[in-house]
Amino acid sequence: MKLSTNFLKDYVDVPVDAVTLGEDMTNIGNEYDYAGPLLEVSGLTIGKVLECEMHPDSDHLHVCKVDLGNEVVQIVCGAPNVRAGIKVIVSKVGAKLPGIEIKKSKIRGVESNGMICSIKELGLEHKFLKPEDIEGIAELGDDAVVGEDPLEYLGLKDEVVDFELTANRGDLLSILGMAYEVGALYGNKVKDVDLSFTEGKEDxxxxxxxxxxxxxxxxxxxxxxxxxxxxxxxxxxxxxxxxxxxxxxxxxxxxxxxxxxxxxxxxxxxxxxxxxxxxxxxxxxxxxxxxxxxxxxxxxxxxxxxxxxxxxxxxxxxxxxxxxxxxxxxxxxxxxxxxxxxxxxxxxxxxxxxxxxxxxxxxxxxxxxxxxxxxxxxxxxxxxxxxxxxxxxxxxxxKVSKEDKIISVTFTKIKEVLGIEISKDEILDIFNRLGFDVKFDGETYIVNVPSRRIDISIKEDLIHDIGRLYGMDNIKGKKMILDVIPGHYDKLKRAVRNKMVELGLNETLSYALIPDGEVQKYSVDEFETVKILDPMTEERNALRYSLIPSLKMVYDYNKARNQKDICIFEIGKAFYKKQGKYGEDLHLAALMTGNYKSDLYRDNVDFYVIKGVMENLLDYLGYVNYKLEVKNIPEELHPGQSASIVVDGTIVGFIGKIHPNVTKDNIFVMEINLDKLFSKDHEEMKYKEISKFPNVVKDVAFIVDKSVKSEDIENVIKSAGGKRLRSIEVFDVYTGENVAENEKSIAYTLTFNDYEKTLSDEEVTNAFNKIIKEVTNKCNAVLRDK
Amino acid sequence: MTEKIDNLIEELKKKFEDIKTLQELNDLKVSYQGKKGIITELNSGIKDVPNDEKKEYGAEVNRLRTFFNDNFSSTQKRLEDERVREKLEKETIDISLPSKRIKTGSKHPFNRIIEEVEDLFVSMGYDVIDGPELEDDEHCFRLLNYTVGHPARDAQDTFYIDEEYLLRTQTSAAQSRVMEENKEKTPIRVICPGKTYRRDDDATHSHQFGQVEGLVIDKNISLADLKGTLEIFAKKLLGEDTNVRFRPSYFPFTSPSCEVDVSCFKCGGKGCSLCKKTGWIELLGAGMVHPNVLRMGGYDPDKFTGFAFGTGLDRLAMFKYAIPDIRYMYTNDIRFLKQFDRKDDEYEIKY
Incomplete structure (x- = not known):
């Protein structure tokens, strides 16, 4: 709402300038964008062109002698309509017009002390200009007085305040409404509108x-x-x-x-x-x-x-x-x-x-x-x-109801809600300034709210008005006395974030809106894509399900800037519609490629690196019963280097390499549905007994067919090793010289221990030999000689 | 005899000095103390010495032996020291080469701010709740007193999914959720930080952004309580000297309502480019929970009052870490992300 203060002053006295008015109005809830003169110009005066001759060096410039009242100056003017005898707007040397400051100058060798202006040059918005306001200088009437302010003459000497009003104050979209507000602000009365006219007798x-x-x-x-x-x-x-x-x-x-x-x-x-x-x-x-x-x-x-x-x-x-x-x-x-x-x-x-x-x-x-x-x-x-x-x-x-809007509010309630010390009379005074009819019985104010104030419908709205005219900033902050109750936050989500950061990944924040064509990717789940009815762009027309497309976009962005060591993760919502119902689950996704550790000693990410990140996370969260299974792999992943993450028999996510058809880069990704994961039981962190007796450590290596999985060998070792076998660790996998082409050698470190006694050589050797025998038989393995 | 031993000692002294290796030292030992060594021979020669000279002879040989033994061990120590020194010299490395440290990860500034806000309010007994981002019109608007066609909906250009479902435009949606879910209608003290969405994308607005909503419902809650709480919030996040200013405003779900400005933390209120020379920065919207909202949430407005506030998380993060452009928050340039790998500095407020 652009408020002309000249217009406003028809209905209320305004004791301040536009900027102060803007500030004061802001303090009672009406913010403004601009306050100041309608036209931001200075140094203008009305002049009369006394002489007007052609410029000796130009076919369109004129050299004019202009009377400014207290002096006659020479001005070079290029307007086609300049001529002797007319009254014009002159911006003197030192004058400021929008975008220009007038200086003494020489135009093609002739001195010019100012400028004769068109209306356009005063800075009036283009939509208000007539052709003659643009094409030539303004010609003022004979009644214009030389030496006086041309804005005054043109009636454009006005100050405006451009308000950004709140949606409830429709009443302020009028000069009269503003007059009531300004009147309340300064305690001034609003004047009557002239509604008189004469009309005929007909109906x-x-x-x-x-x-x-x-x-x-x-x-x-x-x-x-x-x-x-x-x-x-x-x-x-x-x-x-x-x-x-x-x-x-x-x-x-x-x-x-x-x-x-x-x-x-x-x-x-x-x-x-x-x-x-x-x-x-x-x-x-x-x-x-x-x-x-x-x-x-x-x-x-x-x-x-x-x-x-x-x-x-x-x-x-x-x-x-x-x-x-x-x-x-x-x-x-x-x-x-x-x-x-x-x-x-x-x-x-x-x-x-x-x-x-x-x-x-x-x-x-x-x-x-x-x-x-x-x-x-x-x-x-x-x-x-x-x-x-x-x-x-x-x-x-x-059909409008014209019933009076009567609202009661007690003195106590006003004080309680605002949390201030205010007197009964101060409140009465505020109601009076607002022009509200009020009856007061010493405790209750019965207010007849004028029909113009459509924003007021309950006592809280009246309290708001008391508050804003009392000055909301005069309210003193109070330290609340609260019941001592501990607060809670989602520690699990934070645990996941902290662990991922600890594992060296950088957290991203990407947009949930992605192209609909990407939504069904990186998932084998059955769901309907959630699309936006009226998207801003086709690039952001649907809600993501997997977070991997977003992380892949982050990777592409960085790759384009030659940044190829990218280990990132994000925790965010996955949106879907299933069986006609909308839903959202919390997902964790990670993308890893390039160098993982430090810059000099390159250690490029492979499957086992991201698998390690996954295991670190799941271990940290206390999940003990998890494994990878080669099934339900999204088609965007490499079928030979990917797996589902299974916790307690439920697939909670996937891990693997992005399919070479999607990208030639070696990019590894993982995504876990955290809501699903968190629904699984985890083990609490509790002390476990430590053996008082020394470990006995044995190394063994087997040569097996390449297709044999280490997991299978480990299972055989575990069952053959008995309860004294405490751990099995792979310490080497070898293919190449001395091992047949279709075979590999896997070496294990086996650790034996008994909680009751020191193990004898014989006991360990017996267990060890049994392991070798079982693995050789069941896994078609050959013991590799040292 | 004395002269002979003197000469031998003199000779031996030189030999010890010339020794370069342990092998040489051992050879020397053999040639003096071995089966046919000089000292061994001198020792066995005592039987040929007349009895009255035996004592002196023995003493002289002993002098030689002592000299040998002393020098032997000191030379041995000298050689060992040399050997260690050489070994250390060989092992000397270029300590200026890069370390083998494991790259540390980093938390996104958006989430760092969320955690900081959470920690603050949790310490004051607030619960942190998480509402759906894919909300319905009822919780995002209608239960917050935005009737259908309400003009205040304009300020929040909404991404609709269908007639009823939408992406929440404000975390205020969590207000209606938490009131609804609290079946016992007991007092409430929560914040809800999270993502919000509006159809608006330019240099200062992102169509996805973050807000944190706060809601307290109890008996006898006042605007002064709200101001006190927000003063703590502002001082804790932006610095102890931060002041808070209330200006009346309007939100459909609060009455009275106010905008909350904080004194500019860059210039301290003197006026600068950040605060557009006003000394104040608009930070939050707040107010007393509207009776209609309480009523729709199942609370009797004659018994309960409450306050609510909401603020933009992106701006808070941008202020705190001096990030000049909101777009940096969502571009995820790895050079940007990696900068946020330090501990946060926190402001302590003293009472």
Whole structure:
């Protein structure tokens, strides 16, 4: 809301400048973006061109002698319309215009002491400029006084405050509403609006059919005026519209806008002769067409409210008028509409079609008292500035409840909610400044809230108003006394994050929205992709399930910057729709490639590195019963270097290398559904007995077929070794010289121990030999000689 | 005899000095103390010495033996020292070469801030809750007093999945969840940090961003309590000298409502480019829980009051770590990520 302070001062005294007003209003809840002069210029004066001669070295420049009142200066001017005898706007040496500072200069050898300005150069927004404002210098009237301020003369000496209002304060989208707010702020009275006019004796309503066929219209006034003269508006009115950001058109259109700015009630003026004698408010028919004011053909739906004549829609209620009944240069008779429509419907229609000054006001809610005031004020102004003859009577449809809004609030409640020490009288004073009728019995304030304050509906809203005028910043912070109850947070999620960081991975934060084509990748789960109805781009049109596509994008980004050692992880939500229901699970994903340890001693990531990360994590979380199984591997993974992660018989995720068809790079990934994992039992950290007797360590190596899995050999060793075999560790895997091509050698370190006694050589040798025998038999292995 | 021994000692002294290796030392020992060694021979020669000279002779040979033994052990020590010195010299390395340290990982600044906020509020007895990101309109809006078509919905351009489901635009959605789930309708003290989404993407906005919501419901809660709590929050995260300013504002789910500014931690309130010369930075939205919200959550607004607040996590992280552009938070350049591998500095507030 762009507030012209000149306009505001019609209705309330403003004791401060625009910047202070902006600051003070901010402190009571109305933030502003800009406060200051309408035109940010300085050093301007009215001058009279005394002499004007051609520049000796140019075919279009003129050398002028300009009288500034207290001096005559020479100015070189390039405008085509400069000539002796006219009064002009001069920016003197040292003047500041938007983007320029005027300096003494020589133009093609001729001294120039200032600049003669066009309207455009004053910094007026482009939409307000007429061709002559751009093409040449401004020619002021004979009544302009040389040496005086041209902005004053043009009526453009105004200060504006551009407010960013909150959604509840529809009442402040009017000068009058602002006047009440400013009045409350400074304790000043709001002045009356001139609503006087004379009207004829006839009854317009008698011969006019107003049909309201939808409950989305609660109030409709239609009044006719005749014989208007369409012409330019008076300068002050045009300037106020300009200061408020609205382009002046002609007096009649301008008055409708002026009244909307002043009172907050949007109006629509129809050409009465084109409208006829019937006006209907109804919902649009499906696919009904309407040509709006801007000559666009709009296709409507049953959710749009329209104004119609006997046959067809002639206006889009609350949003934009229709082309067919528009007021034009030759219009003579006018029907004024002032109405209230369902704000929700207006909002939906305007969101779809056009956001206008009118729709913005309709959707925030209107005050029924202003609807009638707006009709009267329009008549007042049309009579004065468009020579209108006001027809007596008015067509009225009114279903608005006019009950007083009485809200009670106690002194105690106010103090309790705000947590302040305030006196009963201070509160009374605030209500009075706000212009609220209030009765007070020593404890309870009974407040009759004026109809303009549509934002106030409960006592808490009244407390908010007390708070904001008391000064919310005057509230002193209190240290709360709370019951001593320990707080909790999700320690598991943090444990996972901490462990992954400890294992040397960098945590990423990527977008949950990815291209829908990526969503089903890196998963064998059955689910429906969750898509966004109205995405910003196709790159972000669906919610991810696997986090791997995101991590892969992070990898690609870094690779493109020559950063190839990437070990990253992310914890985030996986979204899905299963059996018609939406859901989300917490996932952990990791991607590892390139060098894992330090820079000089390269140790490139392979399957066993990421497997180690997984084991470290699962061990840390206390899972004991987990294993890898070669099944249910997503097709984006290498079938020979990937597996499912199985905890207590349930697949909780996968691990492996990205398929060479997807990327030629050696990238290893892992993903675990943490919600699934956390639902599994884990072992608590408890002391386990340590043997008092020394370990006996034996090494053994077997040659087996390459297809034999170490896990199988270990299982045989475990069952053959008996309870004294405490651990089995692979310390070498060898292929190459001295081992046949289709074979490999695997070497194990076996550790034996008994908790009761020191093991004898014989006992260990017996167990050891049994292991060798079993492995040789069951795994088709050969003992490898040392 | 004395002269002879003097000469032998003189000769031996030179020999010890010339010895370079343990082998030479051992050879010397053999030639003096071996079966046919000089000292051995002198020793056995005593039988040919007349009796009255035997005592002197013995004493002289002993002098030679003592000299030999003393020098033998000192030379042995000298040689061993030399050998160790040589070994150490050989083993000397270039200590300036890179270490073999294991690369450490790092936590994303977004999550670092979440953890810090969590720790602070947990220490004040708040529970941390996690609401769904794929929310429904009811919890994200309607139960928070945003009626259908409410103009305040405009500020939160929403990603809809269908008519009812959406990506939460605010962690405030967790308010309605926690009230609903608390069947006993006992007092509530929670925060909900997490991801939020809005159809908005430019230099200062990311369509995905983070918020933390706080909610306290109890008896006799006031705006002053809210301010006191947010003062602790601001001082703990941004520094002890941080001040908090309340400005009235509007949110559908609170009344009274306010915006909360903190004094600019960069310039200390004097005015700088960060605070746009105002000395203040807008940090949170807050207010007293709206009676309609309490009622919809099953709480009697005549018995309970409460406050709620919400703030952007990305901005907090950006402030704390001086990150100049929100996009860096989501680009995941490894050079960016690796910077966040240190302990955090924390502000201590004293009372």
């Amino acid at each position: 317009f309503a008698k011969n006019f059919n107003l049909n309201i066929e939808t409950e989305n219209c609660s109030l409709f006034y239609a009044k006719k005026v005749e014989n208007v003269t369409i012409k330019e508006s008076p300068t002050w009115m045009k300037n106020r519209l300009i200061a408020s950001g609205i382009r002046p058109i002609n007096n009649v259109v301008d008055i409708s806008n002026y009244v909307m700015l002043e009172l907050g009630q949007p109006l629509h003026f129809y050409d009465a002769d084109r409208l006829g004698d019937t006006l209907t408010v109804r919902m649009a028919k499906k696919d009904e067409h309407l040509k709006t004011l801007d000559e666009q053909d709009r296709v409507l739906t049953e959710d749009d409210i329209v104004i119609a004549d006997k046959e067809k829609a002639i206006g889009l209620a609350g949003v934009m008028g229709g082309f067919s009944t528009e007021v034009e240069e030759d219009s003579k008779n006018i029907v004024i509409e002032s109405a209230i429509f369902n704000p929700v419907k207006i909002r939906l229609t305007s969101k779809k079609i056009l956001r206008s000054e009118a729709s913005n006001r309709f959707e925030k809610g209107l005050d029924y008292n202003r609807s009638l005031m707006a009709i009267k004020r329009s008549c007042n102004l049309l009579e004065k500035y468009a020579d209108a003859k006001i027809v007596g009577g008015m067509a009225v449809y009114d």
